[in-house]
Amino acid sequence: MDLTVLGCSGSYGAPPDHACSGYLVRHGGTAIWIDCGNGTFARLQEHVALHDLDALVITHEHPDHCVDVYGLHVALRYGADRTGFPVYGPAGIDARLGHLVRGGWRGTFVWHAIDDASRVVIGGPAGSDGITLRFSRTDHPPPTFAVEAAAEGRRLVYTADTGPAWSVDAFGSAADLVLSEASYLGGAGSGAGGPVRRSPHHLTATEAGRAARAAGAHAVVLTHLWPGTDPAAAVAQGSEAFGAPVALATPGATWRV
Numbered sequence: 720m721d722l723t724v725l726g727c728s729g730s731y732g733a734p735p736d737h738a739c740s741g742y743l744v745r746h747g748g749t750a751i752w753i754d755c756g757n758g759t760f761a762r763l764q765e766h767v768a769l770h771d772l773d774a775l776v777i778t779h780e781h782p783d784h785c786v787d788v789y790g791l792h793v794a795l796r797y798g799a800d801r802t803g804f805p806v807y808g809p810a811g812i813d814a815r816l817g818h819l820v821r822g823g824w825r826g827t828f829v830w831h832a833i834d835d836a837s838r839v840v841i842g843g844p845a846g847s848d849g850i851t852l853r854f855s856r857t858d859h860p861p862p863t864f865a866v867e868a869a870a871e872g873r874r875l876v877y878t879a880d881t882g883p884a885w886s887v888d889a890f891g892s893a894a895d896l897v898l899s900e901a902s903y904l905g906g907a908g909s910g911a912g913g914p915v916r917r918s919p920h921h922l923t924a925t926e927a928g929r930a931a932r933a934a935g936a937h938a939v940v941l942t943h944l945w946p947g948t949d950p951a952a953a954v955a956q957g958s959e960a961f962g963a964p965v966a967l968a969t970p971g972a973t974w975r976v
């Protein structure tokens with residue numbers, strides 16, 4: 720299973736990463752777009768043809784994770800003439816986002832509400848090209864779901880947006896790769912290498928590393944850094960807390976899970 724970063728700018732688009740949250744997860748012939756933040760739809764098309772995309776997952780309704788759904792809608796409806804495309808997200812998000820779509824989604828998408836009990840196989844039976852998705856409600860005000868993607872015994876956990884009251888161990892221990900938000904720097908780094916923490920519902924790089932370590936994760940990639948945060952400081956803090964070097968998401972980077 721491969722994870723490709725389409726965008727990783729935290730909360731709003733800014734240099735140097737530009738695009739907000741979006742990730743492509745592939746296994747065999749299966750391709751899932753997880754979070755369609757602003758700027759990620761164009762990047763997605765650099766990696767996968769629209770007719771080869773199997774599903775979209777939207778973790779929550781904040782714009783930096785969902786607004787490129789409108790571009791996908793236009794491309795499928797008026798370009799590819801594709802209907803019934805599966806979209807997974809929190810209950811009611813289809814109605815809330817649909818206010819901007821004249822006439823509604825009209826069959827272009829089939830919306831599926833996710834919750835902590837959801838278990839979905841995308842792209843074929845588990846054990847073949849299929850990717851199995853599970854979800855977990857995080858510590859972030861609008862209903863927000865972390866995502867576990869599993870294939871052939873390998874597990875990727877994406878935290879979506881969360882504060883420290885939720886942890887990646889919600890999916891069990893020993894994930895092969897944890898893609899963790901790390902919006903802020905912690906401790907003495909706050910204010911020096913990046914903006915001071917403004918919200919309890921996001922993680923510091925230290926908290927991201929600490930939670931992954933406690934859950935026995937094998938590898939960590941930090942993402943969703945608030946614009947202006949010193950990436951080297953985030954990696955240093957995350958690595959110290961994880962007890963091993965962590966990586967940093969950059970657009971176009973791919974990891975084999």
Ligand SMILES: [Zn+2]
Nearest residue numbers: 730781783880
């Ligand atoms: Zn966000």
